[in-house]
Amino acid sequence: MAVNDTDAAVASAAMAMIGGAAISSFSDGTTEAEIAESLYEDTVETLLCSSRWTFATAQANLNHVAAAPTGRFSDSWQLPTETILQLHAITSNGYRIEFDVYGSQIYCDYDESNTLVADYTYRPAESLWLPAFKTAAQLQLAAFFAPALRADNDLAVLMQNRADTALRMAKLQDSQQRTSKKITTNRFLAQRY
Numbered sequence: 001m002a003v004n005d006t007d008a009a010v011a012s013a014a015m016a017m018i019g020g021a022a023i024s025s026f027s028d029g030t031t032e033a034e035i036a037e038s039l040y041e042d043t044v045e046t047l048l049c050s051s052r053w054t055f056a057t058a059q060a061n062l063n064h065v066a067a068a069p070t071g072r073f074s075d076s077w078q079l080p081t082e083t084i085l086q087l088h089a090i091t092s093n094g095y096r097i098e099f100d101v102y103g104s105q106i107y108c109d110y111d112e113s114n115t116l117v118a119d120y121t122y123r124p125a126e127s128l129w130l131p132a133f134k135t136a137a138q139l140q141l142a143a144f145f146a147p148a149l150r151a152d153n154d155l156a157v158l159m160q161n162r163a164d165t166a167l168r169m170a171k172l173q174d175s176q177q178r179t180s181k182k183i184t185t186n187r188f189l190a191q192r193y
Helices: 007-017 031-048 130-148 154-174 188-193
Strands: 057-061 063-065 077-078 085-093 100-103 104-108 116-122
Touching: 007 031, 007 130, 031 085, 031 130, 085 104, 104 116, 130 154
Parallel strands: none
Antiparallel strands: 057 116, 063 077, 077 104, 085 116, 100 104
């Protein structure tokens, strides 16, 4: 693991951007460490949910639950135990299905004879982040740290603008890691002729 692949290293780099002191952990006892500890995780999770990042997306087979829901769906399935930040889809045989989330389960009308797969965003370790995403996260953290540490709203606005630009670049780079979706033209051709 590289030196800059920890939560404290990412937060420390953000502190450096606004002239704050470096931290080695969130329990340093410094003002910088206290600010970083209070803002870090929520900021990172928000950024992870802002796009369907390839490095933070996973799939898992769901397990059928014997107890049936009491309401409008016939079956329930257990979500993975890994913390899910955002659930994107539930599929059966590659097709999206209708479902609702209830606590740690999903309710749907698919029984145990089916195989259900969840696509979701999770919280990956910093070592798995794309470099462009790491930079965007550092800039976003710097934007939040600036008013708390330096009481400098102008610096916060500058860092936020840089974070927005970096996040767009990170999304562009991440989008190049998947196959482009083919546009279906059949319905356009049917209307034309």
